[in-house]
Amino acid sequence: MTDRSRRYFLGRSLALGCSLAASPLVTPVTMASAPWDTRLVVIILRGAMDGLDVVRPVGDPGFAALRGGAGAPGGHALDGIFALHPDLSGLMPLWQKGELGFVHAVSTPYRDKRSHFDGQDILEAGTGQGLPGRDRDGWLNRMLQTIPGISAETAYAVGREDMLILTGDAPVANWSPDAALALSSQAQRLLESVMHDDPLFRDTLAEAIALSQSDLMEVAGGNPIDAGDMMNAMQDNMRPTRDRERVGSVARFAAERLRGDSRIAAFSLNGFDTHAHQERTLPRALAPLQEAVLTLREGLGDVWGKTAVLAMTEFGRTARLNGSGGTDHGTAGAMLLAGGAIRGGRVLGDWPGLAEADLYQRRDLMPTRDVRAIAGWAMRDLFGVDRALVEGTIFPGLELGTDPKLIL
Template sequence: MSSNILSRRHFLTRSAALGCSLAASPLITPVTFASAPGDGRLVVIVLRGGLDGLDLLPPLGDKGLTALRPDVDLATDLNGFFGLHPAMSPLRPLWAKGHLAFAHAVSTPYRDKRSHFDGQDLLEAGTGMDSIGQTETGWLNRLVAQLPGAQSHTAYAIGRSDMLLTRGAADVANWSPDAALTLSPQAELLLERMMHDDPLFRDATAEAINLSQSSISLGAIADEVDSADMMNAMMAAKVGARPDAIASFAAQRLREDTRIAAFSLSGFDTHANQSRSLPKALDRLAQAVTTLHTDLGPVWDKTTVVAVTEFGRTARINGTGGTDHGTAGAMIMAGGALARAQVVSDWPGLDEADLYQRRDLRPTRDVRAHLAWVLHAIFGVNQSTLDTEIFPGLDIGTDPRLIA
């Protein structure tokens, strides 16, 4: 059932309580949503800063590793060749169930300049190097445009940042759980009544109240919140919601009409003391995934989570215990819709001659190809749409059979 109808009915009953007559209100006509496209769910997580794939998923079976990475003994074996970073251990149960997979030595078409800004632009635009900085729409938005029966709630961008990934002509809803309103019940009633004749304000208010009420992240509501608390909350909100709050909100939406949710996690730019900084960032990722798993309930089985980053990092540890901007890295997938637990990789090796420009893990496959096959499996998007509309210029290659 659509939450939107709920909120409008809710509004009517409560407006009646205020004593105003709404008999002729346009709100009496419930807005019904056409059935959302398909049943599969997709969560896209953008890992900002450039995740170090070699630390996330160290190839313990590659003799070249120890020379480059003296600290890998912390990682424990995953599949006989690759290990898994200890900060990701909360996800091991998912691996055991076949609900976790990786693609290694993958990258976007972005090469050589190694700028976060350009790299993220390309990752989110989904285009090739030739149109860098010139694409103003994101691949996820272009995907939504292709989905028959897509509605304004089919896709959700969650969080404060305006992501290129979801920008474009198709309607993508946007909300951050920390934007929740803290109003007394009386103020809420008055507010709804006041907004009633202005459709733009009326709809945005109804949506904001509806989302605030369903938002798990909110502890205290209403009465006791004073203005100083509220100002502090606004300060905190500028910093951004916690990953579990974001994931929990995403799960809630996905259990209803929403089919696609996207958000970003940052903190992966580990130039120094990586052994201290990366675990924190990976912990946020693990939290987001475990929260999705728990909160999606039965919908988890229809869900695919993909986490992608703008580039990998240098193969060698630098002088400050960190790594610098590199090329190929890893992509993380989770969800009950996955075919099996696996690391998909055409491993390029770590000898100096194997490295890209003798410094970075060599890309062996376009990360967009994996994404494209996921979209094909979940939403039935055909190949020619994928390699012209959604990921222009993509060489899609063979199906890695990521999804069951």
């Protein structure tokens, strides 16, 4: 690991004593290695991103009628129908290079109840509406289970929690790059004694301590670490981490691993629940998304040309603005595609229209394609996964439908 990445490992989030969990802003990163050369990054956008505002159907006359002032033509023109939200303007060069695309009017099979928790469970599990809960595996892990000889990355440190999308029997590695470990010498000796007979925990602890001690010494100017340094580390950990710093740290770490043996990375971004004043709240969520994509592009270097990024959310939002200038939980939404491996410069999807009769339950954008089908085609083209495995094992009961030709 480079000196720069070790500094990001420490970042502004150091823990005192035996605390392995950092602040609530820490985002778990999950990695997996595989015997192919292409890469896949999945970003879960938590909170239900409003696809109608992010990829605006300005060419549909119903849009301005539903959204009022917020539905007026605006943003960056993508084609004759859609425009990109102004706060994603930094991604337009990728669009022009064919390295950015979108799929509209997509959803999971989840309908009507509109719970974030159930919606995210179904999105990450890749199952149907009747199977919410976190007692099963995720669709990315099931994909890995179909590949013989899969081996995990070394476990670097323990994050706050695993992402369901990569939970399961296939070996994967988990690390929260904003969490580090600072131990007194007595606590370190105690942990080493307790974990001595367990090779997995012993080796993981040894590497986490080595990385953290190296960075603590850097913070201390190369001098021996004392109680004051540990206290300063704890105080730094208690300060909120700005989104730009956190997201940049996560994406840089993911890019570094993907330049090596890792082939899959998954992480999440929060803040897309825009019930009020959406014109102010949505840009605050879009800035980290743009930061993540651009940081991946920069960090991956030449590997970007072999990479596909899929950003997806649990469901969309209502077609109409509510009385607070926001949107409520809906049904269909949009997903973002990026990377040098995708066939970008397109807004895919069977557009259903925004006339009242065309809306789902006369309130939401009508789903016309399953978000799992987009992920399934991406895995098929990137990794050569057999269609029967996608429809029968990875996404049980899914019909992939026609090939959208996502990957170059």
